Amino acid sequence: DTAVSQTPKYLVTQMGNDKSIKCEQNLGHDTMYWYKQDSKKFLKIMFSYNNKELIINETVPNRFSPKSPDKAHLNLHINSLELGDSAVYFCASSQERGYEQYFGPGTRLTVT
Amino acid sequence: QQQVKQSPQSLIVQKGGISIINCAYENTAFDYFPWYQQFPGKGPALLIAIRPDVSEKKEGRFTISFNKSAKQFSLHIMDSQPGDSATYFCAASSPNSGYALNFGKGTSLLVTP
Numbered sequence: 001d002t003a004v005s006q007t008p009k010y011l012v013t014q015m016g017n018d019k020s021i022k023c024e025q026n027l028g029h030d031t032m033y034w035y036k037q038d039s040k041k042f043l044k045i046m047f048s049y050n051n052k053e054l055i056i057n058e059t060v061p062n063r064f065s066p067k068s069p070d071k072a073h074l075n076l077h078i079n080s081l082e083l084g085d086s087a088v089y090f091c092a093s094s095q096e097r098g099y100e101q102y103f104g105p106g107t108r109l110t111v112t
Numbered sequence: 113q114q115q116v117k118q119s120p121q122s123l124i125v126q127k128g129g130i131s132i133i134n135c136a137y138e139n140t141a142f143d144y145f146p147w148y149q150q151f152p153g154k155g156p157a158l159l160i161a162i163r164p165d166v167s168e169k170k171e172g173r174f175t176i177s178f179n180k181s182a183k184q185f186s187l188h189i190m191d192s193q194p195g196d197s198a199t200y201f202c203a204a205s206s207p208n209s210g211y212a213l214n215f216g217k218g219t220s221l222l223v224t225p
Contacts (some may be wrong), residue, residue, distance in 0.1 A: 004155075033212065041199060043156070045212040056210040090155050099144040099211055103155035 003027050004104035006091050012110045013081055021076045021107045023091030029102075030095060031055075032074035034066060037088040037106070046089075049074050081111045115139055116204050118216025125223050131189040133219045135202035138183065142204040146213070147176065147187045150199045159200075160187070192223045 004025045013019050025032060033048040033056075047066040048056040054066065063079045078085060091104040118135045125131045135145075146161035162169045162176040162185065169176045175188040189196055199220050203213040 031211070035213075041150075041218050043201065043213070043215040043218075045214070048210050048212055050210070056212050058212075094211065099146070099205060100158060100161065101146075101211075101213060102158065103148075105155045106153075 004091055004093055004102050006089075006104040006107050008107060009105065010108050010110075012112065014112055015081055015083060017081050018077070018079045019081060019109070020078070021089055021091075021109070023074050023076070023104060025072055025091075025093040025102075025104075027093055027102065029093040030071055031093065032068070032071075033092040033094075033101065034074065034076050035090045035092060035103075037090060039087070043090070047074075047076075078109075081109075083111050085109060086111045114217070115142075115214040116202060116216045118202050118219060120219060121217070122220040123222070125189075125192045125221065127192065127194060127223055127225050129192050129223075131187075131192045131196065131221055131223070133187045133200055133202070133221075134184065135186065135204075135216050136182075136184045137204050137214075139204070139206065139214075140183070141206040141208050142214075143207070144205045144211075145176070145178065145185050146203050146205075147174075148201045148203065148215075150201065150218075156201060189221075192221075194223045194225055197221055197223050 031050045034046040088106045092101040094101045147159045148156035150156045173190045178185045202216040
């Protein structure tokens with residue numbers, strides 16, 4: 001069974017569109033994260049959710065919004081997509097107050 | 113700003129050799145230091161991690177050395193194999209930042225046969 005899954009794996013869209021990436025974890029973890037990996041492979045935290053509450057909100061544009069319908073899911077909504085949003089987005093999860101984070105397979109977003 | 117600095121950017125090691133990757137940090141609130149391995153097209157996979165109350169941790173061929181006073185830690189891969197060829201990331205986190213991982217820029221390791 002896949003521990004952390006993301007859909008879709010690839011997403012190609014035009015500038016100005018709105019898109020969502022879904023993430024699900026079956027590890028029973030209480031905290032989930034979104035990371036962005038740029039073209040130079042640099043990984044940077046975007047958001048994390050703990051028990052459905054946002055506990056980190058890094059300096060990302062407000063066009064990005066995380067939505068957590070329950071503690072097993074953390075979706076990422078992106079409005080008015082820009083060329084610079086092209087990257088690989090990774091979802092991760094960990095136990096509350098734990099440190100071991102497990103990553104999903106990533107979603108490669110390409111904005112044209 | 114880059115909170116964790118990683119070197120070298122790339123590394124070529126012969127099969128059977130030792131691969132060494134170094135990281136340094138400034139934030140003394142960091143209290144968890146993991147290493148991740150990433151293959152092309154895959155997500156980062158947790159390899160090994162250490163907390164500052166120990167100076168070394170070994171798991172199989174992978175060893176983390178930690179120097180709290182110097183604020184440095186390193187990954188040693190013994191008997192490196194071609195299958196170890198991947199990108200390696202060090203990271204650091206603290207409760208103050210909600211355990212978000214602050215990553216180094218990564219090291220691309222190539223192990224030649």
